[in-house]
Amino acid sequence: MGTRWLDDDERDAWVRFIAVVERLPGVLDSQLRRDAGLTHYEYFVLAMLSEAPDRTLRMTALAARTNATLPRLSHVVSRMEERDLVRRSPCLQDRRAFNVTLTDTGWATLVDAAPGHVATVREHVIDPLSPAQVRELAGIADAMLRRLDPQGSATPPARAPRTGEPDGAGEPDGTGEPDGAGSTGSTAATGSAPGGR
Amino acid sequence: MGTRWLDDDERDAWVRFIAVVERLPGVLDSQLRRDAGLTHYEYFVLAMLSEAPDRTLRMTALAARTNATLPRLSHVVSRMEERDLVRRSPCLQDRRAFNVTLTDTGWATLVDAAPGHVATVREHVIDPLSPAQVRELAGIADAMLRRLDPQGSATPPARAPRTGEPDGAGEPDGTGEPDGAGSTGSTAATGSAPGGR
DNA sequence: AGCGGATAGTTGACGATACAACTATCACCC
DNA sequence: GGGTGATAGTTGTATCGTCAACTATCCGCT
Numbered sequence: 001m002g003t004r005w006l007d008d009d010e011r012d013a014w015v016r017f018i019a020v021v022e023r024l025p026g027v028l029d030s031q032l033r034r035d036a037g038l039t040h041y042e043y044f045v046l047a048m049l050s051e052a053p054d055r056t057l058r059m060t061a062l063a064a065r066t067n068a069t070l071p072r073l074s075h076v077v078s079r080m081e082e083r084d085l086v087r088r089s090p091c092l093q094d095r096r097a098f099n100v101t102l103t104d105t106g107w108a109t110l111v112d113a114a115p116g117h118v119a120t121v122r123e124h125v126i127d128p129l130s131p132a133q134v135r136e137l138a139g140i141a142d143a144m145l146r147r148l149d150p151q152g153s154a155t156p157p158a159r160a161p162r163t164g165e166p167d168g169a170g171e172p173d174g175t176g177e178p179d180g181a182g183s184t185g186s187t188a189a190t191g192s193a194p195g196g197r
Numbered sequence: 198m199g200t201r202w203l204d205d206d207e208r209d210a211w212v213r214f215i216a217v218v219e220r221l222p223g224v225l226d227s228q229l230r231r232d233a234g235l236t237h238y239e240y241f242v243l244a245m246l247s248e249a250p251d252r253t254l255r256m257t258a259l260a261a262r263t264n265a266t267l268p269r270l271s272h273v274v275s276r277m278e279e280r281d282l283v284r285r286s287p288c289l290q291d292r293r294a295f296n297v298t299l300t301d302t303g304w305a306t307l308v309d310a311a312p313g314h315v316a317t318v319r320e321h322v323i324d325p326l327s328p329a330q331v332r333e334l335a336g337i338a339d340a341m342l343r344r345l346d347p348q349g350s351a352t353p354p355a356r357a358p359r360t361g362e363p364d365g366a367g368e369p370d371g372t373g374e375p376d377g378a379g380s381t382g383s384t385a386a387t388g389s390a391p392g393g394r
Numbered sequence: 395a396g397c398g399g400a401t402a403g404t405t406g407a408c409g410a411t412a413c414a415a416c417t418a419t420c421a422c423c424c
Numbered sequence: 425g426g427g428t429g430a431t432a433g434t435t436g437t438a439t440c441g442t443c444a445a446c447t448a449t450c451c452g453c454t
Contacts, residue, residue: 003312010323013331016338017322018241019351021218022264026442027345039410044215059433067219072411074434079410096419096432115200125214126207128340134210136333141213143325148224154216223412230412236440256403269441271404276440293402293449 024124031120036113041066042080043117045073046110049086049102056101058091064153085109221321228317233310238263239277240314242270243307246283246299253298255288261350282306 006014028040036043048065049055057065063073077100080086085106091097102110126134145154203211225237233240245262246252254262260270274297277283282303288294299307323331342351 003315004319005315006318006323009328009331009335013335013338014318014322016335016342016351019264020338020341020345021221023345023351024218024341029442041410060431067216069412070433071413071435075410078434091432094420094432096417098433118200118202121203121211122201124344125211125341126203128344129337131206133333133337133340134206136330137337138206138210138213140326140330140334140337141210141217143330144217144221144322145213147321147325148217148220154213154220226412238440257401266442267403268405268443272441275404288402291402291450293447295403 027124028117028120032113032117035116036109038109038113041068042076042085043110043113045076045080046085046102046106046113049100050107050110054101055107056099059098059100062100064151067149067154080106224321225314225317229310229314232313233306235306235310238265239273239282240307240310242273242277243282243299243303243310246297247304247307251298252304253296256295256297259297261348264346264351277303 025040032038032040032043038046044066045062048062049057059070059073059077063070066073068076077086077088081088083105084103087101087103088098089101091099129137145152222237229235229237229240235243241263242259245259246254256267256270256274260267263270265273274283274285278285280302281300284298284300285295286298288296326334343349
């Protein structure tokens, strides 16, 4: 069975796409590192936590939402814990598990970093595209994700919570909102994160 | 001046897109590492060289085509040289510069690796898309690339050779084709590379 | 000539990631 | 009620990439 090589359209799309995939992380990392002392991955961890109920997520769930492996997340969380950006606490329901919570320092760091980061994302990704292209891109990325992430663990806030529930699933505190900053703060933190709800 | 946050369409596109950007390299790397003992970046270096005239490119040109920094390329080439995949030789026209040439071993390694790699690219990137989406993707990636790489150094084979000409620009040997395998081999090597000419 | 700034590339140290073990707990079930 | 397999997470090592010097060469100018 011969290999199905890429035709001209396909090769053209692939070469450009892989160039973006290779170059974009470096751009995101260096802007955040320079302006906020964070890697893009660390930023994303903060953003995901900021949108979670009670600003808390289990390691496994956080790893899935941040598109990373568990060992990688574990190392990153250890370093972030030393900088007081997040805090680990044992999960009461499952003694193998840990919850990770955003600290006030982490929240402040995120709010600080968000405008510059969003500007970078706009400059390099969103603004060069027409509104129609932005919608196309969502569809295209979604199609790829179904192969790259068959469980759909990257964006679970939309569906049934199959696994990785944070501690105390039925938390008494009904306000999903973080204290203090109100909805403005939440949007700021989001920056590059899913629309939560 | 307030930050322009992302609206719903934009955030949706961004979150899915960044998930692909984060996950895809790992998938490409582990397939190639498992089946051919190469990283994706090393594969790409081999592929770019295989399409260059005389299978040779200067460091700077190769770095641009492979979307990498010069220090990174330098380290990678050193390792690949030890494995006899490529060879460095001083550039006669410019004594600061070096040419990198694909060896026969490197060519064979590339030909070996190509089918599996292309299959992976198809599975995760191309085949999930409709033909129309493939064309859309080329346009979208192109628009982003104009910001990420304003000089357009990623795909220069189409335009004027502003910099980084390989040694002996007017090489006597007129056949751009590698020896042996003919056009089939060339296509195989291409795999994930630009259509050269 | 020869000086100054830019370009080509290398090197070393450090930081971060992947991968493979390993521990501890859970869930099932016979 | 104890064994078995799966799950949650950590840790150590080896590798890879980035960043900041540093060397060598080239180009333009006076």
